[in-house]
Amino acid sequence: MLSLEELAVRLFDAGAVRLGDIEAKIGRRTPIYFDLRVVVSHPQIMLSVAQHLEKLAKDINHELLCGVPYAALPLAAVMSVNTNTPMIMKRKETKMYATKRILEGIFEKNQKCLVVEDVVTSGGSLMETVSTLRSEGLQVTHAVVVLDRDQGGASVLKQNGIQVKSIFTLTGLLRILNEAGKISDETVDIILDHIKECQFSNLDFMKDNLEIMSV
């Protein structure tokens, strides 16, 4: 398994870290965007990311894995194979014919399901998956995540009964990339200022996700 420092640099070199003035979800702009979808083109990086997630998952009692669609699906699949843990998949929309399912795979009510996610910003995407899993009778208390952007999402999720464990926090990742000479001091300062200014709270989350909260 690659060390955290090696993994951070390999992700950067693979193009998973985009710098600039980038349009993010919900029309906001960000000086840094992580595109972890590129890992499917780098099997060694994907394996290492999955192994780090498995390390985080070791102490969490779970019987099933579920990746947040779509970026975390391949990561959850690799973890499932490596640890021999069954996986289920959440569809973006309920299938309208044949099985009419929102969750694919075999599960029973009250099973403990661990959620896998690539990036947490506000926590909205992860919570959407958690709400579906809970509404199907599964127990969900934890999530393992590649990157927590330090923008309040983990705390919002905690308030909604989900403990988040992440491989990287944005602050920690910036420090590694700065020490490796990949990101300048000036860029680090711009990103840290942005993160400080752009924080999400449980209140924003509830306003933006009234539908999810009512599931």
Ligand SMILES: O=c1ccn([C@@H]2O[C@H](COP(=O)(O)O)[C@@H](O)[C@H]2O)c(=O)[nH]1
């Ligand atoms: O740098 C980023 C930031 C976000 N994403 C994608 O968005 C969601 C996380 O955002 P929430 O506000 O927590 O819903 C996640 O599913 C990512 O796929 C990203 O790819 N890169």
